[in-house]
Amino acid sequence: MTDTLRTDAPAESLTAPARSLWRQIEPAALGMGSIVLLLVIWEALPHLMTLGAGTKMYFTTPSRVGATLWNMMVTGTLWEPLGVSAAGFGIGLLLSIAVGLPLGVLLGRSRTLNAMFDPFITAFNATPRLVFLPLLMLWFGLGVWSKVVIVFIGALFPILINTYEGVRNADRLLINVVRSFGASEWDVARLVVVPNALPYIIAGLRLAIGRAVLGVVVAEFFGAEQGLGVVMVQAASRYQVDVVFAGLVVFAVLSLIMTGLVRLLEDRLSRWRPQRLGE
Amino acid sequence: MAQNVAQDTATDDAPHQSFAARHRNLLLGLTSVVLFFAAWQAVFLVVPFNKLFISKPDLIAAGLFDLIRSGALFRDLAVSAVPFFYGLVAATVVGVALGVVMGWRTRVGWALDPLMTVFYASPLVALSPLIVIFLGVGLAAKTLIIFFLSVFPFVFNAYAGVRAVDPLLINVVRSLGGREIDLYLKVIVPSVLPYVVAGARIAVGRALIGVLVGEFFAASEGIGYAIARFGDLFALDKMFACIIVIMVIAVALTEGIRWAERAAFPWRAGQ
Amino acid sequence: MQAYIQGRNVNLTFRPPNRGPVRALSNFDIDIGEGEFLSIVGPSGCGKSTFLNVLLGLIKPDSGDIRMGGKPIAGPGGDRAMVFQEFGLLPWRTVQANVELGLELKGMAADARRKVSQPLIEMIGLAGFESHFPHELSGGMKQRVGLARALATDPNVLLMDEPFAALDAQTRDLMQVELLRVWQEAKKTVLFVTHQIDEAIYLSDRVMVMTKRPGRAKKIFPIALPRPRDYEMRVTPEFNELKLEIWNELKDEITV
Numbered sequence: 033m034t035d036t037l038r039t040d041a042p043a044e045s046l047t048a049p050a051r052s053l054w055r056q057i058e059p060a061a062l063g064m065g066s067i068v069l070l071l072v073i074w075e076a077l078p079h080l081m082t083l084g085a086g087t088k089m090y091f092t093t094p095s096r097v098g099a100t101l102w103n104m105m106v107t108g109t110l111w112e113p114l115g116v117s118a119a120g121f122g123i124g125l126l127l128s129i130a131v132g133l134p135l136g137v138l139l140g141r142s143r144t145l146n147a148m149f150d151p152f153i154t155a156f157n158a159t160p161r162l163v164f165l166p167l168l169m170l171w172f173g174l175g176v177w178s179k180v181v182i183v184f185i186g187a188l189f190p191i192l193i194n195t196y197e198g199v200r201n202a203d204r205l206l207i208n209v210v211r212s213f214g215a216s217e218w219d220v221a222r223l224v225v226v227p228n229a230l231p232y233i234i235a236g237l238r239l240a241i242g243r244a245v246l247g248v249v250v251a252e253f254f255g256a257e258q259g260l261g262v263v264m265v266q267a268a269s270r271y272q273v274d275v276v277f278a279g280l281v282v283f284a285v286l287s288l289i290m291t292g293l294v295r296l297l298e299d300r301l302s303r304w305r306p307q308r309l310g311e
Numbered sequence: 312m313a314q315n316v317a318q319d320t321a322t323d324d325a326p327h328q329s330f331a332a333r334h335r336n337l338l339l340g341l342t343s344v345v346l347f348f349a350a351w352q353a354v355f356l357v358v359p360f361n362k363l364f365i366s367k368p369d370l371i372a373a374g375l376f377d378l379i380r381s382g383a384l385f386r387d388l389a390v391s392a393v394p395f396f397y398g399l400v401a402a403t404v405v406g407v408a409l410g411v412v413m414g415w416r417t418r419v420g421w422a423l424d425p426l427m428t429v430f431y432a433s434p435l436v437a438l439s440p441l442i443v444i445f446l447g448v449g450l451a452a453k454t455l456i457i458f459f460l461s462v463f464p465f466v467f468n469a470y471a472g473v474r475a476v477d478p479l480l481i482n483v484v485r486s487l488g489g490r491e492i493d494l495y496l497k498v499i500v501p502s503v504l505p506y507v508v509a510g511a512r513i514a515v516g517r518a519l520i521g522v523l524v525g526e527f528f529a530a531s532e533g534i535g536y537a538i539a540r541f542g543d544l545f546a547l548d549k550m551f552a553c554i555i556v557i558m559v560i561a562v563a564l565t566e567g568i569r570w571a572e573r574a575a576f577p578w579r580a581g582q
Numbered sequence: 583m584q585a586y587i588q589g590r591n592v593n594l595t596f597r598p599p600n601r602g603p604v605r606a607l608s609n610f611d612i613d614i615g616e617g618e619f620l621s622i623v624g625p626s627g628c629g630k631s632t633f634l635n636v637l638l639g640l641i642k643p644d645s646g647d648i649r650m651g652g653k654p655i656a657g658p659g660g661d662r663a664m665v666f667q668e669f670g671l672l673p674w675r676t677v678q679a680n681v682e683l684g685l686e687l688k689g690m691a692a693d694a695r696r697k698v699s700q701p702l703i704e705m706i707g708l709a710g711f712e713s714h715f716p717h718e719l720s721g722g723m724k725q726r727v728g729l730a731r732a733l734a735t736d737p738n739v740l741l742m743d744e745p746f747a748a749l750d751a752q753t754r755d756l757m758q759v760e761l762l763r764v765w766q767e768a769k770k771t772v773l774f775v776t777h778q779i780d781e782a783i784y785l786s787d788r789v790m791v792m793t794k795r796p797g798r799a800k801k802i803f804p805i806a807l808p809r810p811r812d813y814e815m816r817v818t819p820e821f822n823e824l825k826l827e828i829w830n831e832l833k834d835e836i837t838v
Contacts, residue, residue, distance in 0.1 A: 062418060063425035070426065147339035152347070158565040159558045160520040162527070163535070166542035167550065171364070209670035212638050213684040213735065214658045223683075227674045242432065249434040250520075254527050261437070268440035276441055284433035291432070304674040304715040 092274040101278040117259040120176050121248045124183025132188050136195025157189045165255050174257045183247040187240035194236025198229030231302050238294040245287045366547040374548035391522050391533040394450055398457025399518050406462040407507055410469025431463045436524055443528050457521035461514035472506030505576040512568040519561055585613035592646030606632040608796035621774045621782035621789045625836045629797030630775045634741045638664050663732035664741040669724040671716040677727050678712040684735035702730040722753040739771045779828050794835040801831050
C-alpha cells in the first residue's frame with residue numbers, strides 16, 4: 033500500500049531476506065527498546081545527577097522496586113493482600129457477568145425495555161463510580177462489599193452494552209435465511225444470534241477486566257481495610273515509594289495478562305472475521 | 312409480519328404518525344425515570360425511613376435547593392472545575408501532540424506504542440498518593456492527577472487518527488495542486504479531528520475520576536470533598552444531591568460531546 | 583387442471599412502524615408448472631421479492647390462496663429453498679458448514695451430511711475450499727455456495743431472488759450458464775426474480791411481467807427458444823424481438 037503521508041516509513045524493498053527479518057521484528061524491537069531505555073535512564077538517574085534532599089526521600093529506582101517486589105513475594109507479604117484484592121475483583125466481575133449478560137440479551141431483543149433502561153445505563157456509564165464510594169462506605173463500611181459494588185458498577189457496563197450490541201445487530205438477512213430452512217426460534221438464537229454476539233461479548237469482557245482492576249485499586253485506596261491497594265496507600269504515607277511502585281507493577285502486570293488472555297480468546301473466536309472489533 | 316387488516320382499495324396513505332409514536336424512545340425513557348423516582352419516594356410509605364441511611368427524592372430536592380441558594384454548590388463546583396480544566400487542556404495539548412508525532416513518524420509510533428499501552432493499562436490512580444505527598448495538597452497535585460488520567464485517550468486517538476488518514480485523499484489534494492498547508496487544513500485536520508473529539512469524550516470521564524480522587528485524598532473544598540463531608544455528617548439528603556449533580560454533569564459532558572460528534576462528523580458511523 | 587404452484591388473488595400490505603402502509607401485492611395470480619423455469623421481471627418495489635417470500639412461507643399474505651402440489655403453503659418447508667441476492671452465508675461458518683446448514687436443521691448426522699455436501703461442492707466448482715470462510719471468497723463463489731446450500735436439502739422448488747444482481751457482469755454471465763447446467767441435471771422447478779430482461783429470456787421457459795406497486799401479473803411471455811440454450815442465442819433476432827416486446831410491456835411500469 034503506497035504510503036504518501038508518512039514519508040519516513042520503510043519503503044518496500046526487494047533486498048535480501050536478512051533485511052526483511054529486521055523489518056518484521058523492528059516494531060517489537062523498538063517498542064521493547066524504548067521501555068528498556070526508560071528503565072535504564074530511571075535507574076541511572078541518581079548517579080547522573082544529584083537529587084535534592086527532599087526529592088531523595090521519594091525517589092526510587094527500578095532495581096529497588098524489583099527487589100522490594102521480590103521480597104514481598106518471597107516473604108509472603110504480597111500474597112495475602114493480593115488475595116483480598118483478587119477476591120473483591122473476582123466477585124465483582126462475576127456479578128457483573130451474571131447481570132450484564134442476560135440483561136444485555138433482554139435489552140437486545142426488546143426495543144421497549146431498551147428505551148426504558150437507556151437513561152439509567154447512560155447515566156451510570158458516564159458517571160465516575162468513585163462518586164458512590166462515600167455512600168457505599170456508609171452502607172457497607174470498610175469491608176469487601178464496598179469494593180465489590182465499585183467493581184461491579186465498573187465492569188457491568190462494557191459487558192451489558194457489548195452484549196446488547198452483539199444481540200441487536202444480528203443480521204436480519206441471516207435470520208431469514210435460517211428460518212427459510214425451517215429453523216425454530218431456538219435454532220435462530222443458536223445459529224445466528226449467539227455466534228454473532230460472541231465476539232462482542234468477549235470484547236466487552238476484555239474492557240470489563242480493565243475497569244474492574246481500576247475499581248479495586250480505587251476502592252481500596254479510600255474505602256477498605258485490607259488489600260493490595262490499602263498496602264500501597266499506607267506505604268505511601270510512610271514514604272515507602274518502592275512499595276507503591278511494586279504494587280502498581282503487580283496490578284499492571286495482572287491486568288495485562290488477563291486482557292492478553294482474553295484477546296487470545298477473542299482472536300481464536302474471530303477467525304471468520306476480516307478484522308478484529310475495536311475498542 | 313403481515314397484519315390481518317380488511318382489504319382496502321386506497322393506495323399508500325400519507326405517513327401520519329402521532330407525536331407519541333415518533334418520539335417513542337424518548338418518552339419511554341422519560342417515563343421510566345419518572346417512575347423510578349416516584350417508586351423511590353413511594354417505597355417509604357411501606358418501608359420505614361431511616362434518614363441516616365438513605366434519603367428520599369423530596370428531601371434530596373430540598374437539600375439541592377438549599378445548596379444552590381446558599382451558593383455552596385456553585386462554589387464547590389467552581390473549585391473542582393479549575394484543576395479539571397487545567398488538567399484536561401494540558402492533556403489535550405500534550406496528548407494530541409504526542410499522538411500526532413507517533414502517527415506521523417512511524418518509528419516513533421512503534422517505539423512508544425507499547426510504552427503507552429503499559430501506562431494506559433496500569434492503574435495510574437495508584438500514583439496519586441505519591442503525587443499528593445510530593446506536591447502537597449492543592450491545585451498542582453489535582454491538576455497533575457487529572458492530567459495523567461486523561462492524557463492517554465488523546466494520545467491513542469490522535470495516533471489512530473493520523474494513521475487512518477486516507478493516502479488517496481492526500482493524492483487527490485496534491486493532484487489538484489494543493490500545498491502542504493492545504494493538505495493539513497483540507498485532509499489531515501478533518502480526518503484526525505473526529506478521533507480527537509472521541510478521545511475527548513473518553514478523557515472527560517477519566518478527568519472526572521481524577522477530580523474525585525484528588526479531592527477524596529486530601530482536600531478541603533470541591534464537590535468531591537463535599538460528598539465525603541456530607542457522608543461524615545450523615546447529611547444524606549445533601550450527599551445524594553451532590554451525587555446527582557455530578558451524574559448530571561457527567562452525562563451532560565459525555566452526551567454533549569457525543570451529540571457534537573454526530574453533528575460535526577456525520578460521516579463517522581461507528582466509534 | 584391445477585398448476586403445480588398456484589396463486590390466486592394474493593393480497594399483501596406492509597405496515598412499517600414509522601411510515602404509512604405499503605400495498606405490496608394486489609390480486610396477484612400465478613401458475614407455475616412442475617419442472618418449469620419461470621422468471622418474473624418488474625420495476626423496483628413491485629412486490630416480486632415479496633411474493634417469493636410468501637411462497638417460501640416466511641410471510642403470510644393478507645388474503646388469497648397459494649398452493650403447491652394442491653396443498654396450501656403453511657410455512658417454510660424442505661420442499662422449497664431460496665437463493666438470496668446478498669448471499670446470506672453465515673460468516674462464522676466454513677463453506678462446507680454453510681452448505682450443510684439445511685441438512686443440519688433437518689437433524690441429519692455429520693457423515694450423512696458430508697455425503698450430500700461433498701458432491702455438491704464439487705459440482706459448483708469449489709472443491710478444495712470447504713474450510714474457507716465466506717470473507718475469503720469472491721462474490722461469485724459466495725453465490726455458488728448459496729446455490730449449493732439451497733440444493734442440498736433437495737427441494738422441489740428453487741426460489742431465486744435476483745441472485746446475480748450483486749455480481750459483476752462477466753461473473754453473472756458465467757453463473758447463468760452454471761445455473762442452467764445445474765437445473766438441467768437437477769430438474770427443479772425454478773422461480774427466478776430479476777431486473778434484467780436478457781437474463782430472464784436466456785434462462786426461462788416463460789417470463790412474467792409484473793406491474794408497479796401494488797404488484798399484479800401484467801403479461802406472460804412464453805419463450806420458445808430451444809434448449810439447451812447457448813450464449814450465441816442471445817444475439818439472434820428472435821431473442822431481440824422478445825426482448826423488445828417484454829421491454830415495451832415493462833417500460834410503462836417503470837418510473838425513474
